[in-house]
Amino acid sequence: MANVPEDLHYSKDHEWVRVEGDQAVIGITDYAQDSLGDVVYVELPKPGDEFATNESFGSVESVKAVSEVFTPVSGVVAMINESLADEPETVNSDPYGTGWMIRVRMSNPGEVDSLLTAAEYEDFTKAEKE
C-alpha cells in the first residue's frame, strides 16, 4: 500500500504539497513514483520562474516513460532540489523527503484548500487503480 502522509495536500496529477508559511514544497507521491518505476532524470525549472496552477513545471523520466509534473498551486519558484540532478533515485526512495522537487512562493495560499486531503487522495488512487 502506498504511503500517504496525513499532513500533506494532494493533486489528482499525483503531486503532494507541504505548506510552510507562505511557501509550498512540491514533489510527487509514493503512488506516482511506484507507478513510474526507477527514476533516472528529473527536469526542473529555474528559481524565479512563475507558474499558474496545473502548469507543467518539469518532467520525471523513468526507465519506462517520461511524465510531466504540474504545479498544484500557483506561484514563483523560490528554490529547486538541485541534488536530484545527481541523485534522481531519491524520488523513488524518499518521495516526501529528500526527493522533493521545488519550493514555490505561493501567489494565492487559499488554493491549497481546493487540493485533496490524504484520505481523499487515497480514495482517488484506489478508484484509479480499479
Add this chain to the structure above:
Amino acid sequence: MLESIGLKAADELFDSIPDNLLLRRQLNTPAALSESELLARFDQMGALNAGARRISFLGGGAYSHYVPTIVDHIISRSEFFTAYTPYQPEISQGTLQTIFEFQTLVCQLTGMEVANASMYDGSTALAEAVLMAERITRRTKVVSPTSVHPQYLEVVKTYVQHAGIHLELVQFDEQTGQYGEALASSMDDQTAAVVVQSPNFFGCVEDLTAIAEAAHAKGSLLIVAITEAISLGVLKSPGECGADIVVAEGQSFGVPLSFGGPYVGLFATREKYARQIPGRLVGEAFDKQGRRGFVLTLATREQHIRREKATSNICTNEGLIALAATVYLETMGRRGIQEVAHQCVQKAAYAAKRIAALPGFSLPFSAPIFNEFVVRAPGAARELLARLASEKSIDGGLALSRFIPNRENHFLVCVTETNTREQIDALVDGLGSVSINN
C-alpha cells in the same frame, strides 16, 4: 499465384477501382531497350553533364575530395546498404557499432563530449542546434554574422520562424571577412546563442575563442557551424575554443558531390546538454555476460516516447552516409586527415597568391583562410566565370552576387587536394586571358 488467391485474371486485382478512373490504353512511354542499348543511352545522357567534366574550383558548402574505393565497397554490403533504421540491439550490433564509431570520431574531430548518430545535413543540423539552444537557455534571440553560409541561415529561418525564435543578422567586417566587433555587442541577456561558421562562407577562419568568451559572459551559447569538415584536420577544434554546440556538413568525409545530396550532418555538444540533443544516440553497454555491445540510449528525448515534447521530429539518422564518413575517417586516420587538410591549405594559398598577382584581381579580405577565398575581379564575376567555363572548361568559382547584393565582381574560389598544380595554373592563366579579352 492467381489461383491460390482465388482470381482468374490479373485485371481482377483492380476491380475495386471505379471504371471511369481506369486507363484503357498503353502508357505513353518509349519501347523497351536491350541492356546494351540502355547503357549507350545512359552514356549519351551523361555526356550532357558538361559541368561534371570541367576542372572545378567550386566550394561554398560542398567540396570535391578524393574518395578511397573502400568507402563504396563497404557501404555497398547488403547488410548496410538495404537495411532501413535497424536499431534493435538483438539483431543490429553491426550497424549500432558503426554509429558508435561515427559518434566517437565526431567527438574527436570537434573536441566535444557527445555526438549524435547524425542529422540530414549541415544546415538542418544548424537549425536543430538553434532550437536546442532555445531549450537550454529558455531565451529566444539568436545572433549570427552574415559571414555564415546564406543558405544555412535560410534553413535556420525556415525552422525557427514559427517557434518564437528571432534570428538577428549582424554585418560581417568588410576588411577582414570575419565577424566584426558588432557581433559581441549585439548579444544581451535574452540571447540564447551566437552562431558562427568557421571557416566561414568566405573561407576565412574566425576567432572562436573570443566569441565563446563574449557569449558565455552573457549566459549565451556558442554554436559553431562548419561546412568544410576537412578543416578540422588542421584548425584548433571548436571544443577547445569553448563551443557549446558544434554542427558540420560531413560531405567532405568520403561522400561524393552527387548534385547536392544525400549528405550527412554532424552534431556534437557538451555532456551536460546530452538530454537536449536531437535525434538518435547510440551508447556502449554490456550484456549479462559482461560482453561489450551497443544500444540506442536516451531515447526518452525522442518523438516515439515524448510525443510533442520531443527534442526534435527527427527519429532516424543519415545511416548510410554516416557509415561512408566513418569508413573514410577510419581509412584516412588522423595523419591522413591532417595530410588532406595541409594539401588544401597549401594549394589554396598558392592559388590565392597567383590570382592576386593578376592585373586587376585582388583579395578583398585580410583574414587567414583554409581552402576557400574570395577574389575581386576587374569586371562582373558571373560573366567572367561563364566565359571561363565555356572557353576553358574550368569552373573557376562561385559568383557571390547570387547570394549577396553589391558583390558583382566577387567570387569564391575553392581549392582541394584533388586540384593539381597544373589545374591551378590553368585557372590562373584562364582568368588572366578571359579578363583581358573582356
